[in-house]
Amino acid sequence: MTKETAFPDTAPLEALISVSSRVVTISHFRPDGDAAGSLMACTLFLRSRGVEVTPVLPCPLADYLAFMAPPQSGLLDFETSPDAVEAVIKSADLIICLDFNRLSRTEYLEDAIRASKARKVLIDHHVAPDREDFDLVYSTAEVSSACELLYRIILNMPEIGGEVSRIPLEVAEHLYIGMMTDTNNFANSVSPSTFRMAADLLEMGVDKNALQFKVLNNHTEPRMRLMGHLLKDKMNVLPQYGAAFMILTADEKQEYSFRPGDAEGFVNLPLSIAGVNLSAFFTECRDEEYVRVSLRSRPGTDVNALARGWYNGGGHINAAGGRLFLPTEEIPAYFLKSLEEYFGK
Ligand SMILES: [Mn+2]
Structure with a gap:
């Protein structure tokens, strides 16, 4: 049975946790700050009450997030330890999935998760999670991040009882990082409840400046130069559609010593131009047969629909992603055509 909860009733989750002894927490491929934050916050919270938990990812954390899961955290990733990951998923009795709406977002882990007899919580x-794949679903698009939803769930757990100061500090820090990164540092998808969460976490001891510096202001010099190159030489603006796009090729990645996570946030940059309401960022990957597509928009333009219709993906109304099976030279024409069809002009 799938139960859905917008404002979390934690009793069904309590019931599942209380009968589980081997819990696995999982987040999505190419984990961002919200994936890492919700994964580790959930893991550390459950451990604080004595539950045995193994956090798992399909691939390693990017360098700028690695501090969130030091070696002693026990985080396993499939690319580094495939056998260990498959074994813990197989023997788990409860799997908690965080920050993704369909199992395919875990890439290589999907089959193992499906095959596991564990109960599954999302x-x-x-938007639009695959509810039938889970025993219990906590899903709402009315929050900034998976971390904001998890924060509300943790607040409702009996030992916390709505008292923020009872949340362990390291759990609070991970929740803050996920919320901070998914909102692009309080710029997007922020509601009054997001600011309340931030205020409450600051009050209980989270060092906002330290986390901001660690995650957002900790880039390499080549990454900054790559950003300059893309903005100066690669950004195309299409005023007739209020749109802009950039393509990052595999050659450029090599030239600028690209590390996973380096392009994080680049897609947002053209949205600060007056009149640009939609931005697309395409990344060519040498080891994959597709180009990664990242889409962002200002309120009033739905890039989830664009991603679903033309880019083999989806996501949120103002932030979505997908894949394109085309050589990079053909992308400008395809992007133009997709906008033509999407806007019907
Ligand atoms: Mn998220």
Whole structure:
């Protein structure tokens, strides 16, 4: 049976946790700050009450997020330890999935998760989750991040009882990082409840400046130069559609010593131009047969529909992603055509 909860009733989750002894927490491929934050916050919260938990990811954390899961955290990733990951998923009796709405977002882990006899819980903020794949679903797109939803769930747990100061500090820090990164540092998808969460976490001891510096202001010099190159030489603006796009090729990645996570946030940059309401960022990957597509928009333009219709993906109304099986030279024409069809002009 799938139960859905917008404002979390934690009793069904309590019931599942209380009969489980081997819990696995999982987040999505190419984990961002919200994936890492919700994964580790959930893991550390459950451990604080004595539950045995193994956090798992399909691939390693990007360098700028690695501090969130030091070696002693026990985080396993499939690319580094495939056998160990498959074994813990197989023997788990409860799997908690965070920050994704369909199992395919875990890439290589999907089959193992499906095959596992464990009960499955989803805690996520993307639209239209695959409810039938889970025993219990906490899903709402009315929050900034998976971390904001998880924060509300944790607040409702009996030992916390709505008292923020009872949340362990390291759990609070991970929740803050996920919320901070998914909102692009309080710029997007922020509601009064997001600011309340931030205020409450600051009051209980989270060092906002330290986390902001660690995650957002900790880039390499080549990454900054790559950003300059893209903005100066690669950004195309299409005023007739209020749109802009950039393509990052595999050659450029090599030239600028690209590390996973380096392009994080680049897609947002053209949205600060007056009249640009939609931005697309395409990334060519040498080891994959597709180009990664990232889409962002200002309120009033739905990039989830664009991603679903033309880019083999989906996401949120103002932030979505997908894949394109085309050589990079053909992308400008395809992007133009997709806008033509999407806007019907
Ligand atoms: Mn998220």
